[in-house]
Amino acid sequence: MTQDSADSGLLDDIKARKKTAKICLVGDGATGKTTFIRYMESGQLALCATNIPRTPFIDIGTTRLGDCTVVMMDLAGQRNPDTHPLDHMPVTALRGADVLLFFFSIDNFGSFMSVEAWYNEVKRLFESWGQPIPPCILVGNKTDLDRAVESINGEEWVSSHDSFVAYYEISLVTGHNVVLLVDALRTLLSEGPEVFVSRS
């Protein structure tokens, strides 16, 4: 048994005993990752979303989902070389994640275009650790703003990437579909990705 797989087994064991889960949020800046974490922690929507500062490096939040304690890792959206958690602490940031949330903003086509770069980078890291990439959910935030990305893009992305189990379009300002996303996360953590596969 390799050291990596031994570590991974130990980590899974601890997580199962303590009933903890880890969710990582990646995507471009200003797509709503931090706002989502705040919603998960407080249950408050971002009615005044202009005062949320940029995450400079990494933000960590915790919440309860069912009987599970969830740790949420919010990675900075500005992928500047050598100043990002994926350069300096990829293991802390990503390894052992149970779910990955890829965020983009529905009013910004560029942020959707960046999803592929984020996905490839994360996938490469998991491959280097000899682990499969965990189930991923694609999240298009800001449905309250003028749409610059059609839904077909997200739907097609999810259907053409096996790691992705679902696509949600939400608004953390109006609350549109947010409960559905949280339900999906709860289901994913308690019942596994197979539920989504059979649903689809």
Add this chain to the structure above:
Amino acid sequence: MVRPQFSFMCGVCKRRIDVGSSHLVRMYMKEPSVGPALQSSLDTYYVETQCVPGEIHINIVVVDANGRYRGTKHSTIRSLSSVDEESIDSLRKMLRFGGSFSSILTMVLRGEPLVICGEEEACQYWSRALTRFFAIRTYETTEWFSLIEEVIRRFGTRADLRHGTMVLCDAGLINHALKVFPDTAVVELRRRTVHRGKDSVFAKNLVKMLNAIPASEGKAMVTLVNTQIDGLRTLLTDIVQQLRERISDTLIVGTAKMSEIELVEELMRKTLSPDLYASLGEHMKHEELFLLAPHIIRAVKPLADAVSATLERADKTRP
């Protein structure tokens, strides 16, 4: 005809724009998008609409291979009047170049590499104006070179410039530039001369028409240029789209002895339906195909591969 038809909301005024059905829409294809690996390939289109009098609304939109609108990358507004004054001035300055101006246009319209030698400010001005008015697809301008050592450090002592590249050099480097870029057209601004330039009937006619417009009708000059170049862009988009959809590798054979135009013509004849081929022929003259052929070859991948393979074979057989 083969122009994609889709509708989307203008990012500036939020009105619905129907591309393909409105004469107020001007559109041309930019580079294919590099982005998410989806089931369909995505192309980026530049769409200009005069939704409001005196304003042009520009939307850079993404469309899939089925002509379905996928999203908007960028929206912006441009005031018609202010741009026109500047444009008129630029066109007038360029026309003062003289008789060889049409061969500069031909090179730029074909996307051929070009070296411009002159004073720095003049070179930068020409580069900006030429690419703004006459480039059919993206043109890349390299930095300014004032010393031969800089040119050699960057390109070596002999270089083939890529398609769609413009190099700006100091006027004193003209003889060096002619040696370092032996196969490239070189514009000498000071002497108003073009070395190794190609000319075309299309460019000559365009220059002739521009010169014939009275000075007081400056706006007509800009409209004429925009209409002519947009016509070429639309034609290019149509042909490329049709060829991409219908081309098969087996059709690209026997390319060795053909010129660019013969190759594209032959391919269009074999690939497109007789009706479509005839209808394209009505809209396009031989000189337009001469200008578009290099763009078509580069935009249709199997065609570009076949041409580069032929060139490689020719290089190998050369003693």
